[in-house]
Amino acid sequence: MIGLIDANNFYVSCERLFRPDLQAKPVVVLSNNDGCVISRSNEIKALGIPMAAPLFQVQDLLDQHQASVFSSNFALYADLSARVMSILEALAPRVEVYSIDEAFLDFSGIQDISKTAQHIREQIAACLCIPTCIGIAPTKTLAKVANHLAKKNPRYKGVCILEKASDIEAVLETFPIEDIWGIGRRIAARLKALGITTAEELKQMDPRWMRQTFTVVGERLVYELNGISCLHLEPEIQALHSIQVSRSFSTPLTQFDAVREAVASYATRLAGKLRQHHLKTTTLVISVCTNRFQVRNRRYYNSILINLPTALNDDSRLIAASIQGLEAIFKTGFAYHKAGIVALELIPLTAIQLTLFDPKGEGSAKAQQISRALDKINQRYGRGTVHMAACGPRLSWRDKKSRKSPSYTTSWRQLPKVFAK
Numbered sequence: 001m002i003g004l005i006d007a008n009n010f011y012v013s014c015e016r017l018f019r020p021d022l023q024a025k026p027v028v029v030l031s032n033n034d035g036c037v038i039s040r041s042n043e044i045k046a047l048g049i050p051m052a053a054p055l056f057q058v059q060d061l062l063d064q065h066q067a068s069v070f071s072s073n074f075a076l077y078a079d080l081s082a083r084v085m086s087i088l089e090a091l092a093p094r095v096e097v098y099s100i101d102e103a104f105l106d107f108s109g110i111q112d113i114s115k116t117a118q119h120i121r122e123q124i125a126a127c128l129c130i131p132t133c134i135g136i137a138p139t140k141t142l143a144k145v146a147n148h149l150a151k152k153n154p155r156y157k158g159v160c161i162l163e164k165a166s167d168i169e170a171v172l173e174t175f176p177i178e179d180i181w182g183i184g185r186r187i188a189a190r191l192k193a194l195g196i197t198t199a200e201e202l203k204q205m206d207p208r209w210m211r212q213t214f215t216v217v218g219e220r221l222v223y224e225l226n227g228i229s230c231l232h233l234e235p236e237i238q239a240l241h242s243i244q245v246s247r248s249f250s251t252p253l254t255q256f257d258a259v260r261e262a263v264a265s266y267a268t269r270l271a272g273k274l275r276q277h278h279l280k281t282t283t284l285v286i287s288v289c290t291n292r293f294q295v296r297n298r299r300y301y302n303s304i305l306i307n308l309p310t311a312l313n314d315d316s317r318l319i320a321a322s323i324q325g326l327e328a329i330f331k332t333g334f335a336y337h338k339a340g341i342v343a344l345e346l347i348p349l350t351a352i353q354l355t356l357f358d359p360k361g362e363g364s365a366k367a368q369q370i371s372r373a374l375d376k377i378n379q380r381y382g383r384g385t386v387h388m389a390a391c392g393p394r395l396s397w398r399d400k401k402s403r404k405s406p407s408y409t410t411s412w413r414q415l416p417k418v419f420a421k
Contacts (some may be wrong), residue, residue, distance in 0.1 A: 008102035011039035026067035110178030141224035144181035202402035261392035280311035281343035291337035314367035
């Protein structure tokens with residue numbers, strides 16, 4: 001039996017942890033630059049505000065219902081996520097961290113699964129005041145279905161266990177095809193065109209036909225819905241395949257120099273992430289775009305792939321490569337809303353191949369020393385204290401967050417103050 005635990009409205013729950021006055025009140029958390037809604041309390045969902053709704057479209061409704069609006073505080077969310085996962089690792093024999101607010105748990109061999117699951121929920125609630133739901137079933141896909149039921153149906157009291165074949169069949173008969181884990185909008189539309197609208201109907205499909213039509217992913221889905229596990233627990237951290245840094249600008253940028261500074265700062269952030277994971281990259285994808293919601297303005301999107309001469313993770317050379325890519329795709333006359341960099345073809349530091357023109361890697365070693373020095377200074381005095389001149393006087397990743405809550409758990413200066421009477 002595999003369990004999937006999911007923190008309810010995680011970002012909102014994190015904000016409520018230090019603001020108990022917001023319990024049972026409408027709360028939303030916004031994306032970078034306060035652009036879109038990325039987390040909603042149940043009260044916000046009841047108002048019909050969808051996920052990813054642009055703030056300007058729902059601002060009047062939020063004001064009308066006196067909703068509390070927060071800028072994203074990812075340092076706080078990541079720290080509380082780590083605390084949730086540490087509790088899980090102490091209570092479950094095996095844990096696979098799936099996302100910042102989800103994890104798969106191994107319930108194999110546990111006698112009273114329901115009691116154990118409720119105990120896990122109670123421990124997280126007692127230590128962190130974060131509500132959770134757990135779905136438990138023979139496979140990961142069915143565990144996702146069970147988790148969906150535990151979250152949506154109050155009668156399960158936060159824990160839904162699908163073990164009997166008759167119970168699973170009864171649930172899948174009414175479970176929409178688009179809500180199945182791994183089914184995107186395009187695949188859902190194709191399945192509906194074939195007359196497959198529920199999980200039970202998909203379960204009855206021939207796995208070989210699904211493989212031919214929807215690749216091995218479709219075949220695995222059929223087996224998983226039939227209780228045959230194809231996606232096993234992976235407690236070890238999986239190797240990263242790509243790293244992305246993408247931000248919307250606080251205000252539209254029209255000049256090349258301004259966009260160049262932003263892209264340079266993103267390259268610096270990307271380099272830091274690569275070094276953090278002890279990786280280098282040989283391929284970059286640089287992209288820019290205008291605001292798709294501003295229908296009156298001209299729209300433009302473009303990207304370019306840059307193959308690097310050797311694997312890199314230092315600021316200076318990644319900045320140079322990123323700016324080279326930007327020069328190739330930038331066009332004047334547009335108000336740019338967003339830029340991004342993706343690092344592909346990631347390889348560990350131990351597998352680096354040197355070049356013919358630098359057989360001893362002396363240039364790379366010097367760049368590494370500079371990068372390490374920058375990392376140590378920024379770790380001690382705060383990110384962005386020292387950075388490359390190409391990033392301009394103000395690092396562009398410091399986007400507009402006018403409603404950001406304090407970093408209660410990661411900053412000494414922002415610790416909550418308690419007064420005893």
